Amino acid sequence: MEKVKSVSANWNQVLTEIARHQDRQQFARLYEYFAPRVKTYLLRFTASEAQAEELAQEALLQVWRKASKYHADKAAASTWIFCIARNLFIDQQRSGKGQLEQRTDSYHEHEQLLNDRAQEVDYDHRASVRTLDQAIKELPIMQAQLVYKSYFEGKSHSEIAGDLDIPIGSVKSGLRLAFKKLRAFTGVEDV
Amino acid sequence: MPKHHPDEATLLSYAAGSLTSGARLLMECHLARCEHCQARVREAEQLGGQLLETLQISPMAAMSEQALFALLDEPENQPEQSDVKNRPVSASDGRSYDVSDKQEQKPDWLPEWANALLPWVNKDTSWQRVAPGISQIRLQDDSFSRDKAVRLLRIAPGTCMPGHGHSGSELTLILQGSYSDETGRFCEGDVADLDPDIKHQPIADRDQDCICLIVTDAPLRFDGWVPRLMQPFFGL
Ligand SMILES: [Zn+2]
Numbered sequence: 001m002e003k004v005k006s007v008s009a010n011w012n013q014v015l016t017e018i019a020r021h022q023d024r025q026q027f028a029r030l031y032e033y034f035a036p037r038v039k040t041y042l043l044r045f046t047a048s049e050a051q052a053e054e055l056a057q058e059a060l061l062q063v064w065r066k067a068s069k070y071h072a073d074k075a076a077a078s079t080w081i082f083c084i085a086r087n088l089f090i091d092q093q094r095s096g097k098g099q100l101e102q103r104t105d106s107y108h109e110h111e112q113l114l115n116d117r118a119q120e121v122d123y124d125h126r127a128s129v130r131t132l133d134q135a136i137k138e139l140p141i142m143q144a145q146l147v148y149k150s151y152f153e154g155k156s157h158s159e160i161a162g163d164l165d166i167p168i169g170s171v172k173s174g175l176r177l178a179f180k181k182l183r184a185f186t187g188v189e190d191v
Numbered sequence: 192m193p194k195h196h197p198d199e200a201t202l203l204s205y206a207a208g209s210l211t212s213g214a215r216l217l218m219e220c221h222l223a224r225c226e227h228c229q230a231r232v233r234e235a236e237q238l239g240g241q242l243l244e245t246l247q248i249s250p251m252a253a254m255s256e257q258a259l260f261a262l263l264d265e266p267e268n269q270p271e272q273s274d275v276k277n278r279p280v281s282a283s284d285g286r287s288y289d290v291s292d293k294q295e296q297k298p299d300w301l302p303e304w305a306n307a308l309l310p311w312v313n314k315d316t317s318w319q320r321v322a323p324g325i326s327q328i329r330l331q332d333d334s335f336s337r338d339k340a341v342r343l344l345r346i347a348p349g350t351c352m353p354g355h356g357h358s359g360s361e362l363t364l365i366l367q368g369s370y371s372d373e374t375g376r377f378c379e380g381d382v383a384d385l386d387p388d389i390k391h392q393p394i395a396d397r398d399q400d401c402i403c404l405i406v407t408d409a410p411l412r413f414d415g416w417v418p419r420l421m422q423p424f425f426g427l
Contacts (some may be wrong), residue, residue, distance in 0.1 A: 024260055036248035040249040052249070056251065061263070075236075079241075082240040083240075089208055094212060097404045120193060149209075150203060151242050154207070154209045156209055157360055158360055158408045172201075172386060175202070
């Protein structure tokens with residue numbers, strides 16, 4: 001695909017264009033930005049890169065098909081796309097198709113990824129994303145790990161408690177605290 | 192509007208997609224009638240969207256714009272019919288099961304907002320007696336493999352449940368009636384989401400049967416030897 005340089009893209013706007021006019025060029029931009037991220041997300045739950053790639057493509061195709069249901073005043077494009085990818089993962093898990101392997105690498109690896117990404121230019125448009133990065137880095141390491149395991153490893157409270165060898169009560173209170181702090185950075189009021 | 196809500200950590204895990212299937216089913220029922228929790232879930236989903244954007248990219252295989260546009264013209268893959276028929280599918284995965292033909296079979300104790308339970312129960316589903324004043328229906332599904340037990344409990348008015356603690360999570364959703372315990376009074380639509388270190392002894396209120404959906408992911412721990420004898424009856 002032709003490399004599209006995304007400068008100050010407002011993805012809510014882009015998705016709205018896709019919703020209203022079935023704008024294919026805009027979809028290509030959205031695809032190029034989100035598919036590789038959705039793939040990374042799904043890689044945590046899939047047995048192979050090929051499967052993650054296939055599911056990421058499916059997720060973005062669902063974005064195209066369901067675009068008419070998107071309303072920018074109700075949800076950010078990233079929220080909407082996250083939900084589609086998450087539902088695909090849940091669906092896959094439920095149907096037991098392609099035995100999903102759950103990875104248990106540490107949060108530190110993820111933190112490394114966050115740092116590497118600082119060199120990327122094409123996300124500068126979302127100041128809030130950087131702020132969230134910052135907020136995550138400022139969380140106590142245990143809380144960051146709880147958030148990571150919930151969103152990117154798909155683990156329940158008991159499973160996390162088992163992984164980290166801490167009581168379930170601590171998992172819940174840690175997640176509660178992290179949610180409270182991060183919520184301040186998601187700018188929910190603006191949406 | 193319910194008064195007792197799930198823990199915020201549970202709402203976050205629901206949004207993250209990391210709850211067990213049984214717990215997700217219970218949450219779907221509660222969310223169907225709780226705007227307060229819907230708003231929290233939206234916040235946690237928004238956090239998910241932003242976390243998605245913080246992820247490092249994994250390059251997709253190179254594809255021309257023409258090839259991508261060709262994909263957009265392809266018809267959607269329909270889920271295999273047999274797949275859907277053979278197994279109850281709840282609403283969270285976006286594939287709706289046919290509720291209309293189930294509606295007639297709806298048990299009278301099942302409130303409208305808990306229709307997500309229809310794949311498992313109808314008006315002929317029989318309650319299995321587990322102790323005086325207590326009966327249950329165990330819900331079975333392949334996808335409940337990460338849950339210890341997903342069951343409906345029917346408690347006769349005034350019945351005192353054995354006091355117990357938990358070694359794992361226990362989520363309780365009231366479908367009908369009410370009960371009271373050390374942590375408060377729970378009515379229709381309320382969720383009790385107790386930390387494992389909390390021991391409680393629920394007593395069903397006197398006016399009618401109390402029916403609840405209970406999802407556990409570790410065995411209940413009963414106090415004393417008599418309740419322990421009951422443990423096998425709960426099938427835990
Ligand atoms: Zn609620």
